[in-house]
Amino acid sequence: MCLAIPGKVLEEFDRRGMRMAKVQFGGIVREASLDYVPSARVGDYVLVHVGFAISTVDKDEAARTYELLEQMDQLTELNAPVIALAIVDGVLEEAERHQARQVEVVHLRLGRLSGVDKEALQFSYGIACQQTALCHSRLVIEDVEVVIDCPACGGERRAQFFPLLLCSVCGAAAEHVVRGKELEISRLEITA
Numbered sequence: 001m002c003l004a005i006p007g008k009v010l011e012e013f014d015r016r017g018m019r020m021a022k023v024q025f026g027g028i029v030r031e032a033s034l035d036y037v038p039s040a041r042v043g044d045y046v047l048v049h050v051g052f053a054i055s056t057v058d059k060d061e062a063a064r065t066y067e068l069l070e071q072m073d074q075l076t077e078l079n080a081p082v083i084a085l086a087i088v089d090g091v092l093e094e095a096e097r098h099q100a101r102q103v104e105v106v107h108l109r110l111g112r113l114s115g116v117d118k119e120a121l122q123f124s125y126g127i128a129c130q131q132t133a134l135c136h137s138r139l140v141i142e143d144v145e146v147v148i149d150c151p152a153c154g155g156e157r158r159a160q161f162f163p164l165l166l167c168s169v170c171g172a173a174a175e176h177v178v179r180g181k182e183l184e185i186s187r188l189e190i191t192a
């Protein structure tokens, strides 16, 4: 996923003669090259694609994207952008350890009780992997159903959510969750 996303230029700096900037996308700050947009200044919004700001954008246009990001943020208890960054960093480390040339697919197991919204995480991943070796990777999210250990009918049962976390067989209130809180990378598909 290589989206071009509008971000706000927070700071400019120089790296080996390249004009760089710290650019903020919702809750995420990434570095981007400003070589293609010589007119961009601190406070401007730029469209960033694969680590390069490719054009400046209108503040209103950027605001629409931020509205969307904010709506997504409200859906999550935890912060999807922060989690997406942690996933990207973890995968990059793992890829380096295996001397992988490219990561094609990242498989993630996501429990219904993880507190992370799937759509928001998918969207945030697309931003977080920009300008990294994961830029062309895909995040595949597998839902993990909630399973409880039922104190009444004894054994692992699927859970019902309403009005409380209940055993789907006998309706007793759950005391112990066996599965459903997962937020883990289960597998990477890499090109060696």
Ligand SMILES: [Zn+2]
Residues within 6 Å of the ligand: 150, 151, 152, 153, 154, 157, 167, 168, 169, 170, 171, 172
């Ligand atoms: Zn039960």
